[in-house]
Amino acid sequence: MAFQKAVKGTVLIGGGAIATVFGLSQFSQYRNKHGTFVNVQAAEAVTVPIKRDFPTREEQILALQTTREFDVLVxxxxxxxxxCxxxxxxxxxxxxxxxxDDFSSGTSSRSTKLIHGGVRYLQKAIMKLDFEQYRMVKEALQERxxxxxxxxxxxxxxxxxxPVYKWWQLPYxxxxxxxxxxxxxxQCLKSSYVLSKSRALELFPMLRKDKLVGAIVYYDGQHNDARMNLAIALTAARYGAATANYAEVLRLLKTTDPGSGKERVCGARCRDVLTGQEFDVKAKCVINATGPFTDSVRKMDDQEVPNICQPSAGVHIVMPGYYSPDNMGLLDPATSxxxxxxxxxWEKMTIAGTTDSPTDVTPHPIPxxxxINFILNEVRNYLSVDVEVRRGDVLAAWSGIRPLVTDPNSKDTQSISRNHVVTVSDSGLVTIAGGKWTTYRAMAQDTIDAAIQAHDLNAGSSKTIGLQLQGAEDWSPTLYIRLVQDYGLESEVAQHLASTYGDKAFEVAKIAQVTGRRWPIVGKRLVSEFPYIEAEVIYGVKEYARTAVDMISRRTRLAFLNVQAAEEALPRIVDIMGKELNWSEQKKKEELEAAKKFLYYEMGYKVKSDQLTDSSEITLVPSDIERYKKRFHMFDKDKKGFITILDVQRVLESISVQIDxxxxxxxxxxxxxxKNGxxxxxxxxxxxxxxHSPCGSEAELWQW
Structure with a gap:
């Protein structure tokens, strides 16, 4: 009887859902015919010339300072x-x-790395017959x-x-x-399909076996979020936009409209963070696209304006690649x-996340x-008992702040849609808030449409559908082979360069240093475990990287993959950047310290292990504990809570002890x-x- 009820319930839900979606699809098609959701492949209609290369940051700052008036200031x-x-x-x-700050320094670099429509949003749309949720999912799938x-x-x-662990859930x-x-x-990438238990375990052998019924596989997109953001910025720069990172808006400029007598926003007073120089940027229209900081810019315009953005924190962790297959993700549709x-x-590692909880707005969110433990516990629920999920296997962790548009009195951010909202203030400030990574292009199109209408700008329709981004024009899946053959790069390094820079990978390869070995001929790695090479640091400076944090987190993704590896690479990165940017020794020291602080706090490796727990199986007397703690801190001079191989090498050099x-x-x-390194x-x-250090080199090491 229970079986029949379950099946009938599933069929009814499924049938109702199909009928609902069919009806919504028909309505959507009707709207499409009448031009509301028309998608025109407009990229070929772009008449603005594109430059072969993007200007330097200095040239961009000069353009901002000397241009009399822009049409749009974002x-x-x-x-x-x-x-936008x-x-x-x-x-x-x-x-x-x-x-x-830097391009993609906030939420845009701290995502789940998915390009998706949102399976859970579709579920809400069906269950609540919510057309707006449905429209958002459909738009996101088109943008995907x-x-x-x-x-x-x-x-x-x-x-x-x-994975499915209850038989009745399979049809549902x-x-x-x-x-x-x-x-x-x-726009469906590939058709979804059902797997038997044995086939599911074959494709995802780490999966928990007991009570597994089978699995369903569907397709979404995945990307390198920070590099994608940078590609958009560089493409805009090549088309002629004056874009500058480390250019802070201090206040909005206003003028009085002679016709209405009202104040109108007409630009911004800004400061070059790197030089301290202040200057005005005038514009007919100013667009606020600051994500979680939306309300702070709106209050520059009007102190009395109510908040429209409720921030939500999403934490992710990165674990070793052996936790997941190379080309298969996993979705837990209902956590505890x-x-x-x-x-x-992702990038030969494994990402797990995310959480969703209210938070304060900060430029430096900390997981x-x-x-972290919540995510680990949920992962344990789905992995085989043979796989020990360890806290020490968390190689990096980060928190991103989602700019959800909501009622400021609401406390439940989990039920909030990621729909975006475009508003125009009485003084003409255009604000784009909410939304999700996948729909950035549609959000930008809606924003510029609103700006054109509000400020009577002379421009046509959007031309960004199908418009290729930096590196895409001559890219092909086999491009990396040419890099191996033409430059003598390792295959892994060549694949990495091709998938990071696209057809611009050749520019990186051209400046790669000779290794001095038979193979590879060029391409010195920053750290042995990852395919990042020193030439990328030089090229990263060209791509507007101006701090060591820019380099380890957004030009390369080392900080998001392995904090310890990023720390090991830092001295060499700082040396190369220092040479390219003419840093003094003091500046190099400051950059090194700032980058370490970023790693220890924002990337989740601030270890609080100075206090012994009651469960520690250590029977040393208090005086011995204090003595060994002092010895520990001689190695850990930065007071980060742990010792790395770099710390040990530094100490050994200071006492002239050599250990290979x-x-x-x-x-x-x-x-x-x-085993966390x-x-x-x-x-x-x-x-x-x-x-553990009875004799020889080990004794010399720990008894120092």
């Missing part, structure tokens, strides 16, 4: 802000963009297809598995996923508290231990009980307590 260098600049400049509008087309080197389809989830395919229509968790391969690198790695690996205080105390 505040914010995230995906949406850069999208690209949309405006390709319509022929004289465009400027100001970003107080466009993004995969305009930047194929930075994005690709990704199969995602939804199957109907939902098929509806997702249906809504995508001709009703959220959705993704478990995805909490509570959120392999032996040093072996020693640290023996003491590193949780670093020795924490508790591990250090356990090592000296257990007598």
């Amino acid at each position: 505040i914010g260098g995230g995906a949406t802000g850069c999208g 600049a690209l949309d405006a400049v390709t319509r022929g509008l004289k465009t400027a963009l100001l970003e107080r 297809a466009n993004l995969l087309e305009i930047a194929p080197h930075l994005s690709a389809p990704l199969p995602i598995m939804l 989830y199957w109907v939902g996923i098929k509806l997702y395919d249906l809504v995508a229509g001709s 508290d009703g959220r959705v968790i993704f478990f995805l391969p 909490t231990e509570e959120d 690198e392999k032996t040093l790695h072996d020693i640290l690996n023996e003491v590193d009980l949780n 670093q020795v924490e205080l508790i591990e250090f105390l356990q090592a000296v307590h257990a007598g």
